[in-house]
Amino acid sequence: MTASIPQAQPASTHIAPQADHAGSALNWMQRIANLRARLFLAALIVGFEIWARLSFGGTFILNPFNIQSIAIFAVAPLLLATGQTFVIISGGIDLSLGFIMGLAAVVAAHVINWATPGMGFPLAVLFGALVAVLVAGLPGVVNGLLVSRLRVPPFIGTLGMFGVARGVAFLLAGGTTVPVRNEFFAAIGNGKFLNVPYIVIITAIFVVAMHYVLSQTRFGQHNYAIGANARAARRAGIDIKWHLLRLYILSAMCAGLAGVVYSARFSAGAARAGEPLLLDCVAAVVIGGASLFGGSGTIFGTVAGALVIAVIQYGLVFVNVEPFWQFISVGVVIIISVLIDRAQRRFTGGRIDE
């Protein structure tokens, strides 16, 4: 494919600036595409607010309880989606995250129960959380090796780990949920600071840290480059295998943290803790502005994407609509999102190579 920018320029050996007028007409298109999650979010909030006022004279978004519930709703999918954002930007996908989350939840429950008598409440929680996140990293190592060394397509490799992590999690849990006996853990999962739940605070701090990694470090920069043009990245001397290994470990550990947060909230570990969240996390990333072709996306976009899903899910319950409409609404938003992405690519020239 060749350049799609008009080249109606006098033939001159002097190089004239051409990019500026080439960009201006397309700029707003790109900007809308980049901000689509935030626009969706604003539209949804306004929509539900109007709906709430018209149908029962109440407020939707000005009610602190609603805000809190939406935030809690969004925590686990957002943690998964944070790791998924990195993977999707690199041009891959991680399908194992849901069950890695379950695995981590079960491991956290077991280890905390085992350690509490010896270590006391807070230390056991710290230890259990650490072990759970590290154990979650193991399937990430396998994913990373499969994708980077053996060149297994991410879709297939992580689908394999999806099965393995699922099986191991169920085996460790003995097929049921594992209750946690640790009051400190339960307090973290359900307590609040200045009316903000601890798990929301933890998630917010983590998300900001991941935003830093993606936008301000070499690792993040290389991630974008690999997603856009892996060959160019290799030619520039980037060690792609090493990058991909660390990438899949990172995303698995994000799921590990999600598992720990889950078991704190419910005082129990369950193998299927993350089962319904896998598609939500991919949806959050895509709605958040990332392209499944790789090369684009941001953490804050994903935050907005996760909030869009949470607002839809909670909002429909709030205005008393049958819950099945959630699936339809989220599905419609995903499709619109992808269509915007495609249109944007067409206009700004998603060139492959020439």
Add this chain to the structure above:
Amino acid sequence: MNSSAEPLLDVRNLSKNFAAVQALKDFSMVVRPGEVVAPAGDNGAGKTTLIKAISGVYKPSSGEIRLRGEPVSFATPQEARDKGIETIYRDSALADNLSIGANIFLGREPMRKAFGFLPVLDRKKMADAAKSTMALLDFHVNRMEAPVSNFSGGQRRAVAIGRAVYWDAQILIMDEPTAALGVPEQRKVISLIHQLKARGRGVIFISHNLQDIFAVSDRIVVLRRGVQAGERKISETTHDEVVKLMVGG
């Protein structure tokens, strides 16, 4: 140009075999500072093999490569690049989603400390370096933060050349740098090559288009089935003569 200047690159009796195929036989050529040399030949004559042997992609079967008089041998393209031999690939070697500066620094990004402790990418340094490098090539862009996908094919090729120049490449190898570009864009690339000449770089220029070769090169080295079949100064030869050398007879 100045045929008495010490060669930047001196290729001596280079051979390369692929199993039974001898793609390059006892091939020799030199590139001097500020000189554009065009290896030319029919399809399969060995041009690509030659530049891959020079840039560290292939290990020569025999022969010698000297850089400023010193014998060198590269195990990888990275080693060649570290010594100042840069290849501008015909398919873009850019990350389209990143800015010019980020592309110039890809793989060796500069860092700075935010708030005195937090290491962050030094985007200002990248943008400044991009601006000054591109200005050096007489290429002026205002929106330094725009991803290079916003630019035209010729401009993107200029970015790839700018990257090589920024990292102080002494020898630029260009395999079909004007391929798949519109005519105005081709002229831009040609003018970029003139800029490189003026800055004392050596350029190895490969093109199917004799017109282009005659427009930018100082010398043409003809390859025929892996053998050096003649060498001419552009000012002292004609299309006809070159074609005859290429097809033999």
